[in-house]
Amino acid sequence: MIKFLLMVNKQGQTRLSKYYEPVDIGKRAALEADVVRGCLSRRKEECSFVEYKDYKLVYRQYAALFIVVGITENENELSIYELMHNFVEVLDKYFSRVKQTQIMFHLDKVHIILDEMILNGHIVETNKNRILAPLLALDKMVES
């Protein structure tokens, strides 16, 4: 099960956070700082999985942006690692070559996309066309 998904920049600032299990807002900052420290301190040749408390972190770097996902022990790390890439590919498709600033200016849309892919900590859709369909329909309605 997926516990949370974070997008963090190299300085450790959170650019997007989504929790699939209630975490007190006061505790999020500390958790994120901890998580980021755990991942950013690792070298390139080390593996993309880190143990953190009673769950695992899977992280992947895209230019200056890190995506970090917290998962439970029984989850398949490598499949999550690839899920992140699928997510980035979807963003790429929607924003045509996604950049960090786009993610920041369209935080709401990134969240809408994420909601289509992961629900309650489970992967519910991975088909790119289907992930984007509701959002594209929404955009069309607003235009017309």
Add this chain to the structure above:
Amino acid sequence: MSDVVEKTLTALPGLFDSQTGAAKITNRLKQLVKSITELTSKHEEENLMKQELSSMKEQVASPNTTMKQMKEIMVRAMYCEMMGYEASFTYIHAIKLAQQGGVLEKRVGYLAVSLFLSESHELLLLLVNTVLKDLQSTNLIEVCMALTVVAQIFPKDMIPAVLPLVEDKLSHPKEIIRRKAVLALYNFYLIAPNQVQHIHGKFRKALCDKDPGVMTSSLHIYLQLIRESPDDYKDLTGSFVTILKQVVGGKLPIDYNYHNVPAPWLQIQLLRILSLLGRDDQSASELMYDVLDESLRRAEMNHNITYAILYECAKTIYTISPKAELLEKAVKCIGSFVLSPKINLKYLGLKALTYVVQHDTKLALQHQMTIIECLDHSDFTIKRETLELLFRITNAQNVTVIVKKMLDFLRVCSDDHTIIHLVGKVAELAEKFAPDNSWFIQTMNDVFSIGGDLLQQDVVNNFLRLLAEGSDCKEDDDQLRLYAVGSYLNVLKGNCFHLPQHFLQVMSWVLGEYSHLQESVDQREVICLLTKLLDQKTISSETRVWVLFALTKLSEDQTDLILDLLESLSSSQDTVLRQQAQELHHLSQDSQLHEWVLPHGAPWDSVEVDSSLSFLDGYVSEALAAGAAPYKPPHQRQEELCEERALSLEPYGFNLPVSLSSCSITDRQSPALSSELSGNSAELSQKAGTLILEGVKRVWGKDGYLPHKETTGEGAQVEDPAAALQTSGQQGAAERLEPPDQSQQKEDKQQLASSLFVGLGAQSSTSLLGKSEAPPPRFRRKPRPHASSSSSGASERSSDSSHSSRSTADSFLYGNLLEEEPTTIKPSSDVTKHNHIRANGPEQNKDAGVAVETDRGVNTSHILGSDMVLVRPNTIQDKYPADLTELLPADLKELPRSDVISLTSDPSLSLSSCRVFRDESLLLVIFLSNCTDTAITDVAVQLTCEGLETVSLRGNVIECLEGVSVCHYALMMKDPQTNVSFTGTVSYQTQAGETNSLLFSGTLCTADFIRPLVVTTEEYGKLWLSFSHDVKQNLKLLTDAEDPLGATLNALKETLQLHVVDVIDSEGILACSLLSGAPCLLHCRVNGAALAVWLRSPLPALPDCILYHCQKTLAEH
């Protein structure tokens, strides 16, 4: 500059009309994003957020703010919350936005709700109407977003309001609506499973939906359902297999592909479902073999996602019933992972290996050099996973090396969570496999110092309990205690102010309890050391209590040393400490009292506890006579409050004079232990059992890999098993090495490999060959009687009085790790004995007396040492009649009985058993079937089970066995225990003159030993009042039946042989008795959705046992 503009804008929100305002606000979001990216310090961040929040507050309050502006505010609020600044004033506006906005605003409103609110937030109720409206909208996009939010977050109590609408959507023509509806129902299932029970049929429809998306989303529900009760969904195995086959075969639309792999995450989901369905189920597993094989074959592309699928596939193959061919492929695949230069893949390989070695430890051998390399890997994660793997393959021969590796790792580790986790494992291994006392105590010292104050309390408790309860051999126990005392004295003599509190507590307890064993040490010295400890400022007051308690035990006749101390402590601020000091003061003045309260060296289980508190009877009757109200325990008082409303027509009242529900043991041993003793000892003993048995799964022992094991087994036929293993281990290592590179490093690694992997190759053969080569664990925990039975002072009985657990000591397979004694195999002397027995065998067997039994007992260990008895899968099944119960003696045939289960078998003999429930005892019937064409002679059966009494036995010695013979033991349980395991041996001679023996084991539970007790309601009422031990608990009520109480009582009656005495309205009374005659009465009352059960019995442990089985029965129902 921009800051200035920003400030001006914030200060003048009302000055812009809505048109220009909207444009500016878009700018505001941009401005916010820009400012956030330019932040350089925490201080700046705080200022920015403060500014932003106050500007938003003003805006939302303004009536001129448009929906479009509100949408921007929501996104800004998301930023604030994301950075840890609560924007709770926007929550209500998020709901408003979802209610009133146009489509895009609505979506953002819903999004904000799902991000900001938790499931229990009260504002969530305001969302219900909006959701209802949108679900009925003609605009599909609105329906879609309403379903999305419902699938994420919805108030539990309001589910019934939207459920019919969501259900309707399951047959919507648009696939996306159907898909979202299924996901919404999944969320309902997670938060309130009862609410969606009636639509399980519709889930099936969703599974068969023509759209792959709808089918995929239904899998989430099924994974959950199947995890909870796999047996209910076995009929779907075929469907899941077909779906997986189609996915793997590329039958899905092309846009489901990810890097040319068809729907990889869907494949993984399906594989997980299959592994749940195929576990322990041969027929379900058989359906899967083909598709698993195909999955392995198809996933040949070099891409991470195919590796992820392969990993899941291998895991599934090792979870379901084994098939040799697939296992081999899976192992090959894991092997390629482990050897991969890609670090992520290596990690996954190690994780997979950790999983599969639980089934077959030998698998680790193939990769020993890689494992060694990983152990020294620079990557923390890899190292950590490797230790996990080593933990799984630890045995008595490699324990010292592995524990050393773990401790080395722990010393440099700084992560608290990892430390707690690993230290617990080290303690577990030390207890299980310790080669000698000094190593054990030293390792535990390390555990206590490294674990520090993070250490979990149960590590401490387990260790102290091990010391306190000891094994059956007092000499061994004292040796261990003596060693501990010596070791702790040394530690305390050094500088000990840095030691963790737990460690100090353990030391003071041990010294208090056992330092008298060490004659060479002056007690005064011990007292001085402990007193010095009290002077330290760093120790906690809890530890002070422990130390003082130890001093209390030690101070007999040495009062002069502690008087000063008492003086200072009796004015302490800490009340507990002060009380302890007072007690010590009194005891030190009255040595007789001291002796009486704290007798020296009293055995652990002889502490007499008057659980009925009878010594207070006088006091109570005086008080009653003086007009005091009789005591009622809290639960009873509550009960009465409820009862007062209605007239009670029950024959038995609630006004009991004295009720002693929760007498806990006040033991003199240690403060921390007492709580455990009085509580869940059953769970504890079970836990100990399961922990130790892990990794010896029977399924895996008997199948698949047998041919390999035969060869290793023959190789190991050497006098000194340890030496044999050592060499085979080294050979294994050498074979796998590339051309000889004589560098020192490599040699070191080989050395390490041979010490790490020693015993692995043969350990699995051990279980198969029926011989125990590994020296048995040192420490044996006494089986703990179910409840706090130390009050009875009775120790466990063995049903076989003529020989102790020695002959079963090396009963390898199931129980041995729990009961062992070092078996020293001395070939020369044993051979003579063997011959002697062979020569005299027939005569001895004629008089099946105790002497023969004893001799055989000794004999077994020799046989196990030399001959190999292979356990083969049941190829001989068809040689004896299909229904063994036909062979039961006529007088037993009519009695109720259990199914026949197969116990064990070897090429010539196969054993099955069945339980026959006689009124006065339990009959354990053992069927011995000769599987060969020739006769087997001199068959003798021995049964050992601690905690049970053998009343009579018949047919346990057979001179000549052709076909099937029946032997039975009548057993009684005197002290209630939830589960009892039995072990036994059958020894026999084949035609060729070989003496063989076959071991078996199994478990019996309380339910086997209880019988219905037929009483009238009046008698019940009288009995009820006379019993003092009671337990009360809420159990699950089978609410789905028409008559929940009736159904629940029936379920209990059927599995537990209870007698239903009477049912009045929502209450029912039941009765049963243990075979020894002790009755137990149950009073059940429907209490909302639960069944409040109140049990009473004259035996303290019986209610607990029965309650345990009731719980189990209802949970399984």
